[in-house]
Structure formats: structure tokens, C-alpha cells
Amino acid sequence: MTTAAPVSRPTGAAAWSVPSRFALLLLALAAVLAFYPLYGEALFPGQHDYFLQKLTAIMILAMLAMSLDLLVGIGGMVSLGHAAFFGLGGYALALLGPEYEAANLWTTLPMTLGAVGLAALVIGALSIRTGGIYFIMITLAFGQMFYYVFNDAAFAGGSDGTYIYVRPAVAVFGVALIDLGDAVTFFYVVFAAMMGTYVFLRVLLASPFGKVLRGIGINPQRVRGVGYNPDAYKLVAFVIGAMLAGLAGYLSAAQFGFVNPSMMSWHHSGTVLVMVILGGLGTLHGAILGAFALEILHAVIEARTEHWLLVLGGLIIVMVLTLPKGIAGLLERITAPRANRARTGHEDRGES
Amino acid sequence: MKTVAKADIRRMQHASKPAPAVAEPVMRVEGLTKSFGGLTAVAHVDLIVNAGEAHAVIGPNGAGKSTLVNLLTGHLKPSAGHIHFGGRDIAGLPAHKVARLGIGRSYQKTNVFAPLTVWENVWLTGQTALPHAMRFLRPAHTLKAVRERVEEALELVGLTDRAHTPAAAMSHGEQRQLELAMVLATKPRFLALDEPMAGMGPEESEKVVELLLELRKTYPVLLVEHDMDAVFSIAHTLTVMVNGRVLESGPVDQVRESKAVQEAYLGEGDEEY
Numbered sequence: 001m002t003t004a005a006p007v008s009r010p011t012g013a014a015a016w017s018v019p020s021r022f023a024l025l026l027l028a029l030a031a032v033l034a035f036y037p038l039y040g041e042a043l044f045p046g047q048h049d050y051f052l053q054k055l056t057a058i059m060i061l062a063m064l065a066m067s068l069d070l071l072v073g074i075g076g077m078v079s080l081g082h083a084a085f086f087g088l089g090g091y092a093l094a095l096l097g098p099e100y101e102a103a104n105l106w107t108t109l110p111m112t113l114g115a116v117g118l119a120a121l122v123i124g125a126l127s128i129r130t131g132g133i134y135f136i137m138i139t140l141a142f143g144q145m146f147y148y149v150f151n152d153a154a155f156a157g158g159s160d161g162t163y164i165y166v167r168p169a170v171a172v173f174g175v176a177l178i179d180l181g182d183a184v185t186f187f188y189v190v191f192a193a194m195m196g197t198y199v200f201l202r203v204l205l206a207s208p209f210g211k212v213l214r215g216i217g218i219n220p221q222r223v224r225g226v227g228y229n230p231d232a233y234k235l236v237a238f239v240i241g242a243m244l245a246g247l248a249g250y251l252s253a254a255q256f257g258f259v260n261p262s263m264m265s266w267h268h269s270g271t272v273l274v275m276v277i278l279g280g281l282g283t284l285h286g287a288i289l290g291a292f293a294l295e296i297l298h299a300v301i302e303a304r305t306e307h308w309l310l311v312l313g314g315l316i317i318v319m320v321l322t323l324p325k326g327i328a329g330l331l332e333r334i335t336a337p338r339a340n341r342a343r344t345g346h347e348d349r350g351e352s
Numbered sequence: 353m354k355t356v357a358k359a360d361i362r363r364m365q366h367a368s369k370p371a372p373a374v375a376e377p378v379m380r381v382e383g384l385t386k387s388f389g390g391l392t393a394v395a396h397v398d399l400i401v402n403a404g405e406a407h408a409v410i411g412p413n414g415a416g417k418s419t420l421v422n423l424l425t426g427h428l429k430p431s432a433g434h435i436h437f438g439g440r441d442i443a444g445l446p447a448h449k450v451a452r453l454g455i456g457r458s459y460q461k462t463n464v465f466a467p468l469t470v471w472e473n474v475w476l477t478g479q480t481a482l483p484h485a486m487r488f489l490r491p492a493h494t495l496k497a498v499r500e501r502v503e504e505a506l507e508l509v510g511l512t513d514r515a516h517t518p519a520a521a522m523s524h525g526e527q528r529q530l531e532l533a534m535v536l537a538t539k540p541r542f543l544a545l546d547e548p549m550a551g552m553g554p555e556e557s558e559k560v561v562e563l564l565l566e567l568r569k570t571y572p573v574l575l576v577e578h579d580m581d582a583v584f585s586i587a588h589t590l591t592v593m594v595n596g597r598v599l600e601s602g603p604v605d606q607v608r609e610s611k612a613v614q615e616a617y618l619g620e621g622d623e624e625y
Contacts, residue, residue, distance in 0.1 A: 208485035208492045215476045218465045225427065225459075226477045226538060227451035228485060236486065 021335040026285055033059075034191060037184045049183065053255075056187045058295045059194045060252045065275040065287035066197055067244035072273065073282030074205065075237045076217035078136050080269045081123075081143025085242040087264030088116050089249025091150060094162045094259045102169035105180075109168075109250060116246030117239050124238035128231050131220075143266050151261040161260025168254055180254060190251055194288070197244055201284050204240070213237050217282070278319060280326025289327045376403040377436075378542060378572040379424070384433035384443070386419055393419040395596040397433070401542075401589075406568040408575045408587035408604075416596040417576045418460055421546045424574070425457045426450035437542065452480070456540025460547045460576070462527045466520040470511055470530055471502065473519055478502040478537035505537035509563060525556035532563065543573045549582060561585060584608070592616070 036055060040048040064086050071077040092112035097103025127138040151159050167180040180186050204210050212233050215223045220230040253259045262268065271294070279290020297315060302308040323330050381399040385392065394416040401407045409417050422428040424435060426447035435443045438453050445453075465473050478501035479485055479492065493499070506512045509529040514522065519530060532548060548564070549557045557579060564586050567573065577583050583590070584604060591601040592613050600610045607613055 203491070204488055206491045206493070207489055208479050208482060208487045208495070208498075210488075211472070211476055211479060211492050212485040214468070215465055218467060219463065221427075221447075222459075222463050222465065223476070224447045225425065225451060225457060225463075226534070227448050227480045229446070229448045233485070 021337065022332045025331060025335050030195070037187055052183055052187055054295075054299065056183075056190050056255055057252070058292055059190045060248050060255065061272065061275065061295065062288040062291035063194050063197050063248040063251075064245050065272050065279070065291045066194075066201060066284055067241045067248065068272050069276045069279075069282065069284055069287040070201060070204075070213075070237055070241045070244070072276055073284075073286075074210075074217050075213050075234055076220070077128075077234060077238065078132075078273075079139040079238075080136050080266050080273070081139035081141070081146075082241070082245055082272060083266070083268035084123075084143040084146040084264045085116050085120060085245035086249035086252070086268070087146065087150065087259065087261070088119060089113075089246030090253030090259040090263050091156055091162075091249075092116065092246070093168065093250045093253045094164050095156065097164065097168065100165055102166040103164075105168040105170045109247075112250050113243050113246055116249075117243045120239045120242030121235070124235045124242075128234045128238060140266055140269075143264060143269055147261050147264045147266070150264060157260070159261060161258055163258045164253055165257065167257070186255065190255075193247065193251060197247075198284055198288070201244075205284075209233065209236070214282075274316060278316065278323075278326055280323075280328030283326070283328045286326050286328035289331070293327055377401070378403050378405075379574070380434075380436040381424070382434040382436070384420070384423055384435065385431045386416075386423055386428060387431045393596050394423060394430075397593070397596075397598055399591055399598070399601065401572050401574055403572055404569075405588045406564070406573040406575060406586050407589045407591065408577060408583045409591045409593060410577065410580070410583055411593035411599075414595075415593040417593055418546055419596075420593070421457060421460075421544050421574070421576055424450075424544055425455055451538065454539075454541030455544055456535040456538045456542065457544040458531045458535050458546055458548055460550055462524065462531060464519045464527055464530050464534065467518065469516050469518050470506070470522070470533075471515040473530055474502045474505050474533050474537045477534040478505065480538045501537045501539060505533040508536055508566075509533040510559070525552045528552060528556070528560070532560070536567075540571065543567065543571045543575075545573065546576045547578060548575070549577060549579050557582065 033055065037052060040051055044051055064082070068079065068082045071079050071082065089112050092115050093103060093108055096108045096111055123139075123142045127135060127142065130138055150156050156162055167186070170177045170180060178185050178189070180189060205214065212223060212228050216228075216230045216233055223230050223233075249259075249263065252263070272291075275290035275294050276287050277290070278294060279288065280286025294316075298308070298312060301311050301315075305311060319327075325332075377400050379399070379401040381397060384394055384397040384399075386394040397416075397420060399407070399409075409420060411417055419428065423430050423443075426442070426445050426449065430443050433443060434441050437455065442450055442453060442455075451457075465476065468476070475492070475498065478498045479495075481497045481501055482495070503512070506515060509532050511526065511529055511533055514526065519527060522530065528548060528550070532545075535543065535545075545564075549560050552560065561582050564573070564575070564582075568586065568588075573586075575583070575587060577586075587604050589602060590604045590607040592599045592607060592610075594616050599616055600607050600613045
């Protein structure tokens with residue numbers, strides 16, 4: 001090393017790890033989504049309201065998927081009980097707010113996040129020490145425990161669930177800032193929450209904490225050997241992921257006006273896991289893409305055949321088999337500059 | 353006490369090799385034992401590594417060398433015995449605490465983060481410059497202290513211009529170099545290297561030997577290695593292990609001439625390789 005080669009280091013932009021053309025595509029997709037309330041009526045007369053509601057619901061699921069990606073794709077913790085925190089967030093809104101008036105968002109949201117965080121801290125502390133298949137089993141067990149507790153709880157409406165008659169109010173000194181009861185306003189609030197979650201998780205991954213967490217997902221023993229206790233970092237990630245899931249659940253409950261135990265079921269956890277894997281594990285934007293892809297495919301196929309579950313299942317198998325890096329990986333490859341494309345493809349093969 | 357006396361002899365015999373004027377034990381291992389069920393992999397091992405000294409541990413396969421490294425670094429919990437380091441007994445501490453006390457280790461089997469780039473790999477270990485990494489919002493790459501460590505470590509092993517290559521895309525030899533850079537970026541006070549040259553070609557090995565000759569000036573080194581030429585050029589002192597026990601320990605030349613060692617290991621070893 002006699003030649004003083006300048007050390008090339010990641011600049012701020014490079015640390016974001018999203019290739020520029022791919023980033024532009026993602027931005028374009030986000031714009032198509034963001035402007036939907038403006039062109040929806042013209043494009044889909046008659047179905048606009050339904051689509052608006054559907055897109056809002058998908059964005060909430062995308063938040064849930066991103067929060068699970070933090071655990072599964074980054075931290076290497078495959079959880080089958082993640083929906084429990086989603087349901088808990090919804091139930092928290094239903095139970096904390098007054099029955100026939102609007103709940104105050106400024107009090108109920110922090111209380112919801114606090115309650116979900118506390119639950120995650122306890123569950124996480126009990127399950128994080130296990131790894132691999134045992135972690136899957138123990139999170140599944142906790143998830144089902146929550147499901148049956150709420151299924152049998154009279155105060156929460158049992159298996160029928162309970163209603164939230166009025167969406168939460170966002171007011172300062174008694175003056176309503178925005179009206180969550182308005183579908184378009186609610187759409188934009190959820191859009192902002194989804195983008196905010198994405199940016200928050202991106203910042204988190206670029207932080208020292210994020211670097212350690214990614215290392216743990218790849219090789220926890222090596223991370224321990226360097227001087228970090230993986231369990232502590234996994235627990236913090238587990239709590240953060242759960243609180244984001246709780247936020248999604250809170251919004252979901254606010255949107256539909258009711259909560260029921262199926263929000264917490266392991267089917268739901270599994271569906272969200274499929275979204276994350278389909279979209280591309282560990283990428284965050286993949287979780288959003290996966291949520292949209294799965295939900296839109298679901299809606300389209302369901303409208304055409306009563307055997308939609310069979311067709312959808314087959315499609316998922318084909319996609320998982322042909323897209324090892326998910327939809328995000330596919331889009332990234334397509335948008336890669338021509339010169340890099342061959343090389344990128346080669347590296348893909350080299351890694352698998 | 354036996355080993356200390358031998359260290360004294362070594363200083364007289366090896367005036368040419370740079371060694372400290374007074375033997376100052378950095379690590380003192382006493383009666384270290386590890387049993388797996390009925391099998392005793394490491395039995396009553398005593399060992400001293402002095403400041404400024406490179407101490408090699410050799411022995412046939414299954415002698416317990418890697419188990420010894422795993423015990424010293426907290427990757428395995430000893431069944432009995434003491435490991436004195438930095439003024440305390442570290443036997444039984446978990447690996448992350450041992451690492452924080454300054455014992456840096458490399459692994460016999462390449463153990464890097466394959467999907468990450470060279471830079472990201474070394475960054476992860478260099479980040480131990482921070483007391484902990486529970487920092488959530490600050491972009492990691494703005495941390496200057498860490499960056500300097502990473503640059504320095506890459507420079508030392510000669511991987512500076514490979515910084516943005518994914519570890520998975522590098523040759524085996526380069527991955528071994530990366531492994532060393534990852535250890536160095538933690539700024540250890542003691543190096544425990546488990547066969548750093550395993551699987552390397554002669555040219556790459558030579559580079560690593562050069563690097564280790566440089567490193568032993570700064571760090572006390574415990575080196576497990578099969579390559580005898582490398583061991584004899586790097587190590588000041590040598591411990592020969594057979595079946596989990598110390599067969600002989602002392603200055604390199606003395607151990608080399610020991611009849612017991614030649615019979616048990618070195619003689620056969622030369623034919624084998």
C-alpha cells in the first residue's frame with residue numbers, strides 16, 4: 001500500500017443504498033398513489049370511493065408489513081405473532097376512547113403505542129433468547145394467546161369484537177385541525193404515516209443501531225464476538241416493530257370502525273409475512289410493494305373466480321420461486337443501467 | 353511458575369528477537385478445562401502470554417486448539433480454571449463482554465458478513481468505538497471516530513481499494529484478510545487468531561505473515577496455526593497441545609528441540625504436510 005489511494009467512503013447518498021433509477025421509479029409509484037384522490041373519480045367512476053378506501057387499507061397493511069420486515073428481513077427474527085400487536089393497537093383505540101364520542105388522538109395514540117410497546121417488551125424478553133424455529137413457535141404461541149384472550153373477553157366484545165363509532169379527533173385547544181372522518185383526509189393521513197414509517201425505518205437502518213441489527217440478521221454469533229449483545233438489540237428492534245404494528249392497527253381500527261380478534265390471528269401474521277417475502281425481504285420498500293401486489297392480486301382474482309384462493313396461492317408460489325429477491329429485486333434489476341445489468345445478475349447468482 | 357522461568361531463559365537466548373525487558377503477563381491461563389459430556393477437549397491448560405509477545409499454539413487436529421480460543425474469548429464456558437486478563441478473571445464471561453475488554457479474535461472458518469461490502473463489514477466491528485450502538489437517529493457514516501478506525505484497518509491489511517466489494521464476491525484469501533481487518537478495527541488490546549492462514553495460497557500466506565510480524569510489535573498475540581514456517585517466524589513462545597493437554601510450552605527453539613514434541617507432533621507433522 002505505497003500508493004496513497006484515497007479511501008472511497010460511502011457518501012450520504014450512497015448510504016441510502018437505493019440505486020437512483022430505482023429510487024425514481026419508487027418515487028413515481030408513490031406519486032401515482034399520492035394523487036389518486038385527484039384522478040380517481042375520472043378514471044374509475046362509480047368505484048372511486050371503494051378504491052380510495054381499499055388503497056387506504058392497503059397502505060395500513062404496508063405499514064404493518066414494513067414493521068415486520070424490520071424483524072424478519074433485517075433482524076432475522078421470523079415472527080408469526082406480529083399481528084397480535086396490530087390487533088392490540090386496534091383494541092387499544094376501541095377500549096381507551098369514549099364509546100359514542102370521538103377519542104382524542106393526542107392521548108389515545110401515545111397510550112396505544114405505550115401499551116403495545118410494553119406488551120412487546122414482555123413478550124420479546126421471553127422469546128428473543130430463542131432462535132430460528134423456536135422463535136417462530138413462541139411468537140405463534142403468544143399471538144394465539146392474545147387471540148383467544150380477546151376472543152373470550154366480554155369487555156372487548158368477545159369473538160364479535162367491538163365498534164368505534166366515531167373516528168379519533170385531531171384537535172388543538174378544542175379546534176379541530178383535520179377531520180379524520182373525511183375519506184380523502186384520512187387517506188392522506190395514512191399516506192403520511194406510511195411514508196413517515198418508511199423514512200423512520202430508513203434512518204434507523206443507517207444509524208449505528210441499524211448496522212448492528214443488520215449484522216445480527218446475517219450472523220448473530222459474529223456480532224456477539226465483536227462486542228455487542230445481540231439479545232439487547234433484537235429486543236429493542238422487536239419493541240420498535242411492535243409499536244409500528246400497533247400504530248397500523250390503531251389506524252386500521254379508526255378506518256373500519258370496528259375491531260375483532262381476527263386482526264390478531266396467526267393467519268393475519270402469515271399473510272403479512274407473505275407480503276414481506278413477496279416484496280423482497282430486508283428492503284422496506286419491498287414490504288410496501290408486497291402489500292400492494294398481494295392485495296391488488298387478491299381483489300382482482302377474487303372478482304373473477306370463486307376459486308381465487310387456489311389461483312392466488314399458485315401465483316404466490318410461482319412468484320416466490322422465480323423472484324428470489326422479491327418484487328423489489330425484480331424492479332431494481334429492470335431499472336439498473338444496461339451496463340450494470342449483466343453484472344448485477346451475475347452477483348445474484350453468486351450469492352444464492 | 354515453570355513457564356515464567358522458561359520465559360526468562362528465552363530472553364537470554366533470543367536477544368535478537370524484540371521482546372520486552374521484563375516479562376509482563378498480559379494473559380495468564382490457569383488450569384483451564386472444558387469437557388463436553390465425557391470428552392475433555394481441553395484439560396488443565398496453563399498458559400502465559402506476555403506483553404510484546406507472540407505466543408503460538410500448535411498441535412495435531414483435535415488437540416483442542418480451537419476450543420482453547422473459544423474458551424479464551426467467551427464463546428465457550430470453561431468447565432474449570434481461570435483466565436486472568438486486564439486485572440480480572442474473565443473465565444465464563446459472555447463473548448460480547450470479553451470482546452469489550454479488548455480481546456479481539458479471528459475465526460478458523462471464515463466468518464464475515466457475506467452480503468455486506470468490505471466497508472460495511474469493517475464498519476460493524478469498528479463501531480465498537482462507541483460504548484454501545486443504541487443510537488437510533490444519527491446516520492452512522494457521520495461518526496468520524498469509527499470512520500478513521502475503518503480506514504486504518506483496511507489500510508493495514510491492504511483492502512482499501514476493495515472497500516465497496518461485497519464480501520461474498522471476494523476470494524478466500526481476501527476474506528481472510530477482511531477477517532483480520534474486522535478484528536483490528538475493534539482496536540483490541542490482545543489478539544487471539546485462530547488459523548489466520550487457513551486455506552491460503554503461499555503468496556497470500558506470505559502477506560499475512562508480514563502483517564502479523566508487524567502486528568506483534570503492537571499487540572500481544574495468541575496464534576493458533578498449522579503452518580510451521582509461519583509459526584517459527586512469528587512466534588516468540590510456543591505451546592504444543594496434544595489431546596487437550598499442554599505437552600510442552602516455552603521459547604520456540606527450546607520447544608522445537610524437545611524430544612517429546614518431536615516424537616508426538618513435529619516429526620510426524622512434517623511428513624504429513
